[in-house]
Amino acid sequence: MQKSATEQLLKRAEVMCQRRGVRMTPTRREVFAILTEQEGAVGAYDLLDLLKAEVPNAKPPTIYRALEFLQSQGFVHKVSSSNSYVLCSHFEKQHPVQMLICTHCGNVQEIHSSGVHQAFVEQAEKEGFTVQQQTVEALGICSNCQHSQ
Ligand SMILES: [Zn+2]
Ligand SMILES: [Zn+2]
Known part of the structure; x- marks a missing residue:
């Protein structure tokens, strides 16, 4: 995804968070941004490695907490069969x-x-x-x- 598209998606997500009264912390924001740059679904440990480039002291709970948040807001879907995560770009509404x-x-x-x-x-x-x-x-x-x- 191009930088501008990433920014746009992030902005939409942040608007949603504001409306819901939840916080998009810098770490959550970073994980979201990383996911926009991936082609397919990514496993938690691969995400952790990528996150460490920005947040060197990131630990597995860091990534799991961020993913849990992003999932609960509908920004990310979990792919159970491969135990990985993929960004959703239609998160404004609940959808099958x-x-x-x-x-x-x-x-x-x-x-x-x-x-x-x-x-x-x-x-x-x-x-x-x-x-x-x-x-x-x-x-x-x-x-x-x-x-x-
Ligand atoms: Zn293919
Ligand atoms: Zn979706």
Whole structure:
């Protein structure tokens, strides 16, 4: 992502934080900025290494606390199947998340199909289950990787 795009996204996130009365601390801001610069999802320890360039005394709890915050604000999605994190660029509203994860290059593409979401919720309701949060992860090969093979 280009610098200006990173700045814009950060500004949007900061506006959200102000509105919600939560604090975007320098460390949280830094982790957010690092994530905007990554192509796909990134593991916590890789993030920690990158963070150390800016915050030399950063420790694992530093990164986990920052990620927890960013996740709770919807700025970041966790990719459970690879235990990594990816930035969300549509964080202004709550949305169903379906992630297309390339097993070849690690790229993660987010799609929001309300049809998929609705079908899922309805099936769950039939089981008497109330869905609070839904993330669907699909593993496969992205179009870039298919074309470069
Ligand atoms: Zn998202
Ligand atoms: Zn790929």
